[in-house]
Amino acid sequence: MAIIDSIPRRARVLVVGGGAREHAIAWKLAQSRHQPVLYAARGNPGMAALCRLVAIDAGDVAALVAFAEREGIDLVVVGPEQPLANGLADELQRREIRVFGPTRAAAQLETSKAFAKDLMQRAGVPTAxxxxxxxxxxxxxxxxxxxxxxxxxxxxxxxxxxxxxxxxxxxxxxxxxxxxxxxxxxxxxxxxxxxxYLSGREASLMFFVDGQTVVPMLPARDHKPVGDGDTGPNTGGMGAFAPIQSFLDAGLTAMVEASIVRPTLTALQAQGITYRGVLYVGLMLTDEGPSVIEFNARFGDPETEVVLPLMRSDLLEVLWATAAGRLEEVVMDWAGDAAVCVVLAAQNYPGTPRVGDVITFPAAGSSASAEGTFIFHAGTKRQGDAVVTAGGRVLTVLGTGETFDVARRRAYELAERIHFPGMQMRRDIGRHRD
Known part of the structure; x- marks a missing residue:
């Protein structure tokens, strides 16, 4: 039986996490032809239109596993890194619950930079x-x-x-x-x-990995510093765009897979570690070629918010096949459009953010908006009838279009219609795309 034929209609899927990345994952899963029933732990107000919100912290492994067993969850999709570090995938696998996300041992690629650097050195992977x-x-x-x-x-x-x-x-x-x-x-x-220190241009390339099969996504570029022109302290990301056309034109996707991803997975296998989930490769494009800045053991944020909207394939089928070790059966299809997202951050971020401020949204609502745009929630919570700020990165505003100019214009026009005291955003996301 083909792997996608094993997906139950109305499959029960638990998304772990409550940021803009998890909102984007749930948004894409909701478009699946299999019509999954979605849950989110803890989720956020924006995800409430797509998921049943569950009052369990993302890092609470015991409670998440108990919920998955009790509710008959068919697939758990792990968004943030902390549950992976806490061994959530390990526990779910022990209970024979299908999970998309690597084990604690495999997640060391992100949870310990020393582990990742030592492994890259042994594997001959280019890095500083x-x-x-x-x-x-x-x-x-x-x-x-x-x-x-x-x-x-x-x-x-x-x-x-x-x-x-x-x-x-x-x-x-x-x-x-x-x-x-x-x-x-x-x-x-x-x-x-x-x-x-490595000089060059940064890029992010994420891969679906099922232990053997490796499938690349589209390359994206995150903007880490808080201020325009890459000024100020680093953040979790202030915006992103995809794809990087020069990256695709130079054939760098195949180069990264051959010189970085494959050797890394082989080195893990030599230690008895099988990697399943998303492998995020943060790259510096140097004069000598791509070099690894960092690995993440999950979808990137905010890269997910620009990559998944360009995916034509059914995300549930991809995640299900990856978790089952049968990714080779899925055909990936990508739109030829462009995507730009802009993060709206709270006052004082990336320091201690100001929270509790009421957010004013466009008339269309706190997530729904005009064609080619969407609002993903991150640091928000509901307070009575209002949605208020509850974290550093508050919202991620997406724009898509046939060209980058259209995508950028849509993202920024929508962002300008959202207000809360002290709101910060960069105004140069996607301006330079070489």
Missing amino acids: SYAVFTDVEEARQYVRRQGAPIVVKADGLAAGKGVTVARTVAEAIAAVDDAMLGGRFGSAGRRVVVEA
């Missing part, structure tokens, strides 16, 4: 030279010897904020001290990775 430190003075001395610019990374999970691209030695040493002594990232910063 580096050193790993648990002693703060040794890290300081290494920075002084190497000079600047240089990159300092907290080893563990830091919500996309654990990386400092230091332009001076003093800035790098401050980043080391902040992580290792100041406790800015908690236990994630007790060990740091210090690596050489």
Whole structure:
């Protein structure tokens, strides 16, 4: 029997997480011809129109597994990294519940930058030279010897904020001290990775991986710094666009699969680790070719919000086949359109964000909007009849169109019609696409 024929009509699917990425996943799943019944833990107000919201935190493995068993969930789709680090996929597999997302061991590609760098070094995967430190003075001395610019990374999970691209030695040493002594990232910063600075253009390329078969998505470009022109501190992402046409024209997708993804998966297999889910490859496009900046063990955010809208294939079929180890049976199809998304962030983000402010949406509603646009919720919550800010990245506004100019115009026209006190957004997302 073909794998897609095994998908129950009205399959019960639990999406774990409550950000714009999970909203985009649920939005795409809701378009499936199999008409799945969707649940989200905890979800967000925007997802409520698509899913039954479940009052379970994404990191609560025991409660999620119990819910999946009790409700007869057919597929669990894990959005954020913390549940993967907590072993959610492992527990679900033990209960024979189908899950889309890698095991705790496989997720180390994201949860430990030192693990990922050591594995890449053994596998011959192109990445920046580096050193790993648990002693703060040794890290300081290494920075002084190497000079600047240089990159300092907290080893563990830091919500996309654990990386400092230091332009001076003093800035790098401050980043080391902040992580290792100041406790800015908690236990994630007790060990740091210090690596050489790579110059070039960044790109993100995500792959569906079922253990053997590897299927690329469209390349996207995230914009990490908070301010226009890539100024200010790094964030979890202030917007993105897809596809990167120059990347496709240069044949870099096949190059990344051959020189990075395949060797990485082989190195994991040598350790007895099978990878299933999404493998996100953060790249620097250098003069010598693509080099890995980071791996993520899940869909990227905000890249998901521009890549999934361009997918013509049925997402439920892709996720189901990936989880079953039968991805080779699915044919991927992509639209030839462009997509741009703009993140609307709270005041003070990426520091401690101001929360509790009422959000004013266009008349069409808090998610629905004009053709070629959509509003994905992230840091929002319902308060009475209002939707209020509840996190740093509040909303992600999507625009799609036959050209990038149309997509950008649609995204920004919609973004300008949304208001809350102190709202921040970059105004240059997708302006430069080389």
